[in-house]
Amino acid sequence: MNPGDIGREMARLLRDSTRSIEFTSAVLRIHNTGGGLSIQAETKSGRYLNPGMTALADLFLPLPPSIYEVRLSHTGEYAFLATPDVGTTSPAWLVFDDAFRYPGHPLPGMPLPARSRPTGAPTDPAVLARITALAAEFAELYTRIKGHAPKWEPGCTEAQLAEAEERIGARLPEDLRALYRVSDQDDETGLLGRYSHESLGRLVAQYLEGRPGTHGWQETVSDEGVVMETSPAGRVKRLSRNDWWVTFGSDHAGDYLTVDLDPAKNGVSGQVLEYGRNVWGPPRYVAPSVTAMLEEVLRALKAGEFREFASHRLIAEAAFHQDSFRAHDEVMTETTDVSAIVEPELVQELYLNDPGSVDLAILNPLSSLRHLRVNRADSVAADLSGFPLLEAASIESSKVDLAGIAGHPTLWSLSLAGVKHPIDFGHLAGLPGLIRLGLAGLDVPELERVGELSSLRVLTLDDGQVRRLLDAGVTLPSLAAIEITGGAPLAEIVRLRRRLRPDGPAPEVIEASGTLV
Known part of the structure; x- marks a missing residue:
């Protein structure tokens, strides 16, 4: 057509x-x-x-x-x-650097830890014996409870494991190798609780499709991008994705298990993580190993802690199924009383709604805060000095005092909205690591100084502000992307793109016009 x-x-x-x-x-x-x-x-x-x-x-x-x-x-x-x-319209996104990623969002090509390099060596005999014994004990308990043996696919050979590892470029943990030696696939019998390990062929296919490793989230420049810390802290690298998170199982309902071959300082190689539709925020820490999962399933079955289904399924009430009480985020509406928060030191993301007039220093007990959102405030004193880990702040307020943000060492994203008075750009210029800035619709007398922000890669302005910068000769060649609000026609957005990158490739445009009768 x-x-x-x-x-x-x-x-x-x-x-x-x-x-x-x-x-x-x-x-x-x-x-x-x-x-x-x-x-x-x-x-x-x-x-x-x-x-x-x-x-x-x-x-x-x-x-x-x-x-x-x-x-x-x-x-x-x-x-x-x-x-x-x-990229999109309403608002419009112009992306100039497709390879740009926010902090903690690595591109494929991460180095493989030396301990996980493929060797072709057979599975550790002691580990194989241990996993074989645990699986046999599970089969015995399962048969006693269900009245028939669990249905498992035959195990893989060492040659099949070596070939799979050569394809993904990493050696699997010894206990996961041993599990595949016992059975290539568990048909939801409950060997790993509510999860099942998938076939070795499926493991390889999932790893090789698209990006290596687990699929990341919030990878586009239009997403907010702050990566939260997995609890317990220090075991899992704070990344949105990792080449060396290898998916090997699932609950067949949208949640997946991965072995971590690249742990943080306090973690162990082979620890098991969960990600998927029911895991909000960072990956969930499940267990230190596949072995530990099997041992916990057996403990629960022996204690009579399980759910039996009419089909072949037998789900142990394993401790690794249980989420910790404290999630990473918290919502406070029409209050700033942090004393009501359980374990405030573990809160990493806060939605502060309708707080009236507030000095953000009152939130200092939230010492692990990484992302702060203030919505519909009357007045905000933005003293951020008490948040040593804060990376992003979005403040919607009629009045805001920004003196307390200057020099913050970790803040890389700042968005302001609803402010009824002129913005003092001097406070923004004092942020050494500012990567993303949103000022759309605001009165910024010294907007042209945005060119002084040497770390800035992503900017949100309205179409009038963009034209103002361009008319002043500010083209911002280091920008990876710009978000343009205001609902300008697509033709105007294309013109702005041409002006922002006059030496770049001309936008591809198709036009037509006519009259309906």
């Missing part, structure tokens, strides 16, 4: 969605990610519209990933534009 046909069909579907209302102009934006569609449709007055979703899906899913926009006048004239060089 040619661009003219795409634009005309978008305009027709947009007009059909306005049949019962009066409007002067309307816009329809489609973000085709290559795997799905994001659709925005509204009139100039802000009324949301509902164009034919099925027709839009049929039209756009076969097309290349891109942003598509049509603007329609009530008289029938329309203008169509498409470009793959704008």
Whole structure:
């Protein structure tokens, strides 16, 4: 389908969605990610519209990933534009460095610890004997409880293990190797509690698909990016992903087990972590080893601590299933009384909602705080000196005193919103490691000084502020990305991209226009 046909069909579907209302102009934006569609449709007055979703899906899913926009006048004239060089719209993201990552978000290519290099050597005989004995004991208990033996796939050979390790580039922990020698796959019998180890072939396939290791989260530049510490602290490296987290099992419900071959100082190689849809924040520490998991399952079964299902499943009430009471985040609404928080020293993320007027120093008992969000405040004294680990702060307040942020050694992300008075840029210039800054919609008399922030890589401004910088000759060549708010037309965003990177490749743009009859 040619661009003219795409634009005309978008305009027709947009007009059909306005049949019962009066409007002067309307816009329809489609973000085709290559795997799905994001659709925005509204009139100039802000009324949301509902164009034919099925027709839009049929039209756009076969097309290349891109942003598509049509603007329609009530008289029938329309203008169509498409470009793959704008990340999103409303707000718009322009990404100039696809390899940029926030702190704690490593790209693939991490060094492998020497102890985990493939050797081709057979599994440690003592470990193999121990795992074989534990599995046999489980099978005996299972048979006694269920009345039949557990169904396990035959074990792998040493040659199969060596081949798998050569493909992933790392030697598996000895006890996981031994588990695969006993059985290539557990069909949810409960050998590892609610989890099951998957086949060796599946382990290799999961590792090699996409990025090495566990899939990370919050990897795009538009995400917030602060990585929290796994509890207990010091055992797991504080990273969003790791080449040497090797997924080997799951609960078949969206949560996955991984062995950690690259632990932090207080951790051990082969420790087991969990990640997935029910694990919010950092990976969850499960056990120091696969061996420890098997031993805990047996303890629970012997103590009669299990749930028996009508099928073949037998789930031990193992201690490693239980999350610690303290999660990494906390929400406080219309209060600043931290005395009510259990274990305040473990809170890493705080949502402070509707606090009225507040001096942030009152939150100093939250000594492990890494991400602070203040929402809908009247006045904030931003004294951050009592938070030695703080990396990100977003403050929405009518009034804010920023004197207390200057010189903070670990703060790399700051976002301000709702401030009704001019922002003193001098306080921002005193942040030595500021990587991300958000000032959209605010009065910043010395905005041009943003060019002095040598560490700045990601900036959020409104379209008027961006034009102001460009008109002043500030182009910010070190930016990895810029977020532009304000709802500017896609054509204007493309023009701003050209001005921000005049020496870079010209944005790829397709345009068409016409009139509906």
